[in-house]
Amino acid sequence: MRKIPQQQRSKELVARLVEATAQSVREHGMDKFTTHHVAELAGVSVGSLYQYFDSREDLVEALLEDVTRNLRTGLNTLVLLKTTDLRDMVEKSVHFGMGFLRADDGLAIELVRNWYRLPTQNVVRLLQDTLLDFMRMYLLKNPLANNPERLHIRSFIIANAIVFTMIRAISEPNPFITDAELEKELVEMVVSYLNA
Structure with missing residues (x-):
């Protein structure tokens, strides 16, 4: 600016x-x-x-900052839900992510289709950090038996797997999977991974 x-x-x-x-x-x-x-x-x-x-690039950067602020507000609301059930937490998170991408009359979809050439690192970092916060809250009440010290690594893998799978699915002009099917599969993947 x-x-x-x-x-x-x-x-x-x-x-x-x-x-x-x-x-x-x-x-x-x-x-x-x-x-x-x-x-x-x-x-x-x-x-x-x-x-x-x-430039128009500066406008896009300001737009992404605005999108990131809105995303942070929604994610903070999720973090404050204080759920203790892993599946419930993951379902709410994945559903929120899909809803966020599908909202706003196609803006998020257009940004997602062009993510590789936009300064999106702040958005992805926010998602990773929020997921890590979620997992920390969950582990305070429900310690994972296997490698809780690897939480940071697991949150990185999960956040990127979810985000980029959603991006790929949503940016398809003729998707082969519905949003509900994608959400279900992502939830199964994450819950299975965390319980492994």
Whole structure:
């Protein structure tokens, strides 16, 4: 971001630009959205947009930060559920992930289809850290008999297996598996792995 907004009006303008970026990505896709279209949707001049963002890449980065904030809020709600049943915890987590990816009129799907060229490391790290928090909470009440000291390694493997499997399935133009089937299989995989 070129200029950090200080005044309330400037902060509102930046928020409008980020929301307009989301709308433009929904309508035109990652390859075809432009700063001109974003400015038009936000109701400002392109010059006003460039006061805060140097490029469309900066707009996408701000959009990803916004998506990450929303994801963090939802994940924090899940962590606070205080469930003690492993299967229930995994089911809720996987269901939340699928719901998050399917929500927002296709924005997440478009971002997912282009994840490999976006700065998504913060989103993936957030998912890994949240999963690790989940597993720590679960282990406080239900210690795993086999290698609880390997929790960090297991959470890394699980988070990446879930995230990238969901990304791959959701980005398929003609999916061969329903969301419900995918959720069921991911839950079985994770529960079996943690109980091994």
